[in-house]
Amino acid sequence: MSQDIRIDPRGYRFGAAVTLAVALVALILGAGVAGTVVIGVLALMFLPGATVGPQATVQAWLFKRLLRPRIGPPTETESFRPPRFAQQMGLAMAAAAFVFGLLDIAAGFYLFTGLVTVASFLNAVFGFCLGCEIYLLLKRTTTRAA
Known part of the structure:
Protein backbone atom coordinates (compact mmCIF):
# COMPACT_ATOMS: atom_id res chain seq x y z
CA MET A 1 0.00 0.00 0.00
CA SER A 2 1.99 2.97 -1.26
CA GLN A 3 -0.56 5.72 -0.66
CA ASP A 4 -1.03 7.20 2.78
CA ILE A 5 -4.72 7.02 3.62
CA ARG A 6 -5.83 9.97 5.75
CA ILE A 7 -8.35 9.44 8.55
CA ASP A 8 -10.37 11.56 10.95
CA PRO A 9 -8.61 11.32 14.35
CA ARG A 10 -11.97 11.70 16.10
CA GLY A 11 -13.01 8.40 14.53
CA TYR A 12 -10.34 6.26 16.08
CA ARG A 13 -10.79 8.09 19.38
CA PHE A 14 -14.47 7.08 19.23
CA GLY A 15 -13.29 3.55 18.40
CA ALA A 16 -11.15 3.62 21.54
CA ALA A 17 -14.23 4.52 23.58
CA VAL A 18 -16.08 1.51 22.16
CA THR A 19 -13.03 -0.67 22.84
CA LEU A 20 -12.89 0.65 26.40
CA ALA A 21 -16.54 -0.25 26.98
CA VAL A 22 -16.10 -3.79 25.64
CA ALA A 23 -12.86 -4.33 27.59
CA LEU A 24 -14.53 -3.14 30.80
CA VAL A 25 -17.37 -5.60 30.24
CA ALA A 26 -14.79 -8.39 29.83
CA LEU A 27 -13.05 -7.34 33.06
CA ILE A 28 -16.34 -7.17 34.96
CA LEU A 29 -17.41 -10.60 33.69
CA GLY A 30 -14.01 -11.99 34.67
CA ALA A 31 -11.73 -14.70 33.42
CA GLY A 32 -14.47 -17.30 33.05
CA VAL A 33 -16.36 -18.26 29.93
CA ALA A 34 -18.35 -15.02 29.59
CA GLY A 35 -15.34 -12.72 29.92
CA THR A 36 -13.33 -14.89 27.55
CA VAL A 37 -16.10 -14.73 24.94
CA VAL A 38 -16.28 -10.92 25.24
CA ILE A 39 -12.51 -10.49 24.90
CA GLY A 40 -12.63 -12.86 21.92
CA VAL A 41 -15.25 -10.62 20.30
CA LEU A 42 -13.00 -7.64 20.99
CA ALA A 43 -10.09 -9.42 19.30
CA LEU A 44 -12.31 -9.93 16.25
CA MET A 45 -13.23 -6.23 16.36
CA PHE A 46 -9.51 -5.38 16.17
CA LEU A 47 -8.89 -7.63 13.15
CA PRO A 48 -10.00 -5.29 10.31
CA GLY A 49 -8.21 -2.35 11.95
CA ALA A 50 -5.03 -4.38 12.35
CA THR A 51 -4.99 -5.64 8.77
CA VAL A 52 -6.50 -2.77 6.74
CA GLY A 53 -6.55 0.17 9.12
CA PRO A 54 -8.87 1.77 11.66
CA GLN A 55 -11.05 3.11 8.85
CA ALA A 56 -12.21 -0.49 8.23
CA THR A 57 -13.57 -1.23 11.71
CA VAL A 58 -17.16 -1.50 12.90
CA GLN A 59 -16.41 1.42 15.21
CA ALA A 60 -15.35 3.56 12.22
CA TRP A 61 -18.53 2.64 10.38
CA LEU A 62 -20.61 3.69 13.40
CA PHE A 63 -18.65 6.93 13.68
CA LYS A 64 -19.11 7.78 10.00
CA ARG A 65 -22.85 6.99 10.01
CA LEU A 66 -23.90 8.29 13.42
CA LEU A 67 -21.48 10.91 14.71
CA ARG A 68 -19.63 12.54 11.84
CA PRO A 69 -22.79 13.86 10.15
CA ARG A 70 -23.60 15.66 13.41
CA ILE A 71 -20.13 17.07 14.15
CA GLY A 72 -19.00 17.84 10.60
CA PRO A 73 -15.76 17.12 8.76
CA PRO A 74 -12.43 17.17 10.59
CA THR A 75 -10.25 20.26 10.56
CA GLU A 76 -7.25 17.99 10.04
CA THR A 77 -6.61 14.36 9.18
CA GLU A 78 -3.88 11.91 10.13
CA SER A 79 -2.15 8.96 8.52
CA PHE A 80 -3.83 5.63 9.12
CA ARG A 81 -0.47 3.94 9.80
CA PRO A 82 0.09 4.74 13.50
CA PRO A 83 -3.52 3.86 14.46
CA ARG A 84 -3.27 0.65 12.40
CA PHE A 85 -0.18 -0.29 14.43
CA ALA A 86 -2.15 0.49 17.60
CA GLN A 87 -4.90 -1.83 16.32
CA GLN A 88 -2.27 -4.53 15.77
CA MET A 89 -1.09 -4.12 19.36
CA ALA A 97 -6.15 -12.42 26.91
CA PHE A 98 -8.47 -14.73 24.97
CA VAL A 99 -5.92 -17.56 24.95
CA PHE A 100 -5.26 -17.14 28.67
CA GLY A 101 -9.02 -17.18 29.26
CA LEU A 102 -9.35 -20.40 27.25
CA LEU A 103 -6.49 -21.93 29.23
CA ASP A 104 -8.15 -20.79 32.48
CA ILE A 105 -5.12 -18.72 33.47
CA ALA A 106 -6.84 -15.81 35.17
CA ALA A 107 -3.68 -13.75 35.77
CA GLY A 108 -2.86 -13.67 32.05
CA PHE A 109 -6.46 -12.87 31.16
CA TYR A 110 -6.56 -9.94 33.57
CA LEU A 111 -3.10 -8.68 32.64
CA PHE A 112 -3.76 -8.46 28.90
CA THR A 113 -7.38 -7.33 29.23
CA GLY A 114 -6.12 -4.67 31.63
CA LEU A 115 -3.52 -3.49 29.12
CA VAL A 116 -6.20 -3.13 26.43
CA THR A 117 -8.37 -1.26 28.94
CA VAL A 118 -5.62 1.17 29.96
CA ALA A 119 -4.55 1.88 26.37
CA SER A 120 -8.11 2.46 25.18
CA PHE A 121 -8.83 4.65 28.23
CA LEU A 122 -5.83 6.87 27.46
CA ASN A 123 -7.00 7.32 23.86
CA ALA A 124 -10.71 7.72 24.54
CA VAL A 125 -10.38 10.12 27.47
CA PHE A 126 -7.15 12.03 26.80
CA GLY A 127 -6.60 11.54 23.06
CA PHE A 128 -3.26 9.85 23.81
CA CYS A 129 -2.83 6.88 21.49
CA LEU A 130 -0.19 4.73 23.16
CA GLY A 131 0.17 2.40 20.18
CA CYS A 132 0.55 5.41 17.85
CA GLU A 133 3.32 6.82 20.02
CA ILE A 134 5.12 3.46 20.05
CA TYR A 135 4.81 3.32 16.25
CA LEU A 136 6.32 6.80 15.89
CA LEU A 137 9.13 5.94 18.31
CA LEU A 138 9.93 2.75 16.37
CA LYS A 139 9.76 4.66 13.08
CA ARG A 140 12.22 7.29 14.34
CA THR A 141 14.53 4.59 15.72
CA THR A 142 14.55 2.54 12.51
CA THR A 143 14.91 5.63 10.30
CA ARG A 144 18.01 6.76 12.22
CA ALA A 145 19.51 3.27 12.08
CA ALA A 146 19.13 3.05 8.30
Missing part, protein backbone atom coordinates in the same frame (compact mmCIF):
# COMPACT_ATOMS: atom_id res chain seq x y z
CA GLY A 90 -4.70 -4.25 20.56
CA LEU A 91 -5.31 -7.41 18.55
CA ALA A 92 -2.21 -9.05 20.03
CA MET A 93 -3.19 -8.15 23.59
CA ALA A 94 -6.85 -9.16 23.17
CA ALA A 95 -5.80 -12.43 21.52
CA ALA A 96 -3.39 -13.13 24.38
